[in-house]
Amino acid sequence: NAGVTQTPKFQVLKTGQSMTLQCAQDMNHEYMSWYRQDPGMGLRLIHYSVGAGITDQGEVPNGYNVSRSTTEDFPLRLLSAAPSQTSVYFCASSYSSGDRGETQYFGPGTRLLVL
Amino acid sequence: GDSVTQMEGPVTLSEEAFLTINCTYTATGYPSLFWYVQYPGEGLQLLLKATKADDKGSNKGFEATYRKETTSFHLEKGSVQVSDSAVYFCALSDSGNKLVFGAGTILRVKS
Numbered sequence: 383n384a385g386v387t388q389t390p391k392f393q394v395l396k397t398g399q400s401m402t403l404q405c406a407q408d409m410n411h412e413y414m415s416w417y418r419q420d421p422g423m424g425l426r427l428i429h430y431s432v433g434a435g436i437t438d439q440g441e442v443p444n445g446y447n448v449s450r451s452t453t454e455d456f457p458l459r460l461l462s463a464a465p466s467q468t469s470v471y472f473c474a475s476s477y478s479s480g481d482r483g484e485t486q487y488f489g490p491g492t493r494l495l496v497l
Numbered sequence: 498g499d500s501v502t503q504m505e506g507p508v509t510l511s512e513e514a515f516l517t518i519n520c521t522y523t524a525t526g527y528p529s530l531f532w533y534v535q536y537p538g539e540g541l542q543l544l545l546k547a548t549k550a551d552d553k554g555s556n557k558g559f560e561a562t563y564r565k566e567t568t569s570f571h572l573e574k575g576s577v578q579v580s581d582s583a584v585y586f587c588a589l590s591d592s593g594n595k596l597v598f599g600a601g602t603i604l605r606v607k608s
Contacts (some may be wrong), residue, residue: 386540413594415594417596417598422600423600424501424599424600425596425598426598427595427596430595432593472540472541474541478593478594481548482548482591482592482593483529483546483548483590484594485543485546486541486543486596488533488540488541488542489540490538490539490540491539491540
């Protein structure tokens, strides 16, 4: 199992550009999510999905779009990048059993710099 | 809303020293509590967890006890190693699979 994979590892964008961060998992997890990590703030939830075709907003969704057409993939789209979106982005997945104790599996992260 | 507060770092220790990283939480329900660890250049991985009051999570010599009366989940290890150098995140889950994280604590262990 590859686990959770993310591409690219690093990206530089100019303000106003768009891009898609890719995330895939091969563990047949129903639940997938995106977090951003900023210094001194821990990780904050951007969007999440409880299954194919179902997505919802997290704590900091503005400026980001998601879709979930398959169980395996959960891409994150930046429509018009802003310097405030400079961050490290992590994708995570888990079983969706309704148990709050489910372990989340994280990808290696994408480091994004917006100039 | 739910929140997690953990001690600021960095924490710098010598090898074989005792480690404590404090974590307290605020939640409206009865959350599950987690410690995740991030080694340099990697994503987060689960270190340990506890799902109800008085549960003790343990792994790799680390342990933490879910204390409902003090709303705490402090991380401890009796003897740290250089390889334990990482960022440690306390987190809670009170709604489905969503995690609320603390700010993270950098641990540096010197030989």
